Amino acid sequence: MNPKRLARLLFREYSIYSIYGYSGGNAAYADEAGPLTAELRFQAVTKSEIDNSRNELIVQQAWYHGEGAHAYACLKDSEIVGLCFFWHGERYRKRNFWPLAEAEAKLVQMVVLPEMRGRGIARSLIKFATREMSRQGFKHMYARIWWSNTPSLRAFKHAGWKRIATVIEISIFRWDKPLRLKLMSMSSQGK
Template sequence: MTAVVKDGIKTAIGMLITDYRLNWIVASSGMPDAAGPDVVQARPEHYGAIAESLTPKVKGALSYARQGLPGMVLLQDGRPASVAHFARAAQYGRDATWPLRANEVALMDIATEQSERGRGLAVALIRGATRRYLEAGADRVVAFIWWTNTPSVRAFRKAGWRRIGFSAEWQWRGRWFALRIPLR
């Protein structure tokens, strides 16, 4: 197929589908090991440091805090190096992506300071936060990851999570449609 034909098809689809989301759905697969850095509940002083972050994704995590979602941070030298926010079913709002079962928690966002990346901090935060939620009585923690976000897919896999599904959502004529594919 020539590049002109491919571009024409993309343009035609773009005129019909105005927005889309393609996500891997991953879930915790049991109680993670307790080893590793301590993960703590985010407090106001942590959010003050996050507001000063030079990493846009970390600073953007404040939007989840403003929505009232609880956060967990992994501290390095007393400062948040990685932050994650979670939602229970009432706060979730992504049922089209993947509905939460009773007593599940969704990891909505995770971000690590640019200067701290590549050191396994996101994996440690995922493990530590998962452990806290499971110990507090959650049945499972789930997350959705943009399908081409290889670093996130890798981090969740290293944290012991597994893929449980794939979600495709698209907007056509102002209305959202979804296709959820569970995996075995």
């Protein structure tokens, strides 16, 4: 039997994620997150500001907001062109892909409008949001990124986050829960 065919029979699906992390307390890092140009600015945003966007892609992200969530945006001419959301506490426990302790949060969603990509907005938005989350007392932040999402991997790396682990999940035929392998980076500690 063909090995690929055998694998498809045994394994329903797989996923491979890089886990990136940031540990707060770097004052120099906090000062670096500024606007890319005079026309762009970064700020925390409310759910109603997201709901009132003229762009459907931005409006579709509004459900990430709410109790236990923090939302940050990049704005151009008062229009949201990029968003990221952190979850923590009970809000995140429902997802719980990467376990969080007290004073920890996970960046669960990031989007930059297609016409605004390639300008460093994601990197700057990550830096701004990380600084703001640190100011609110969050000591560690994490993000899960699909292993082949090169633009996101690059944005987190250039924003000063470090790859701390790789997580591989394999759904095996007739198993209720996927098999999860967590491969920690040599430089990471804890988790």
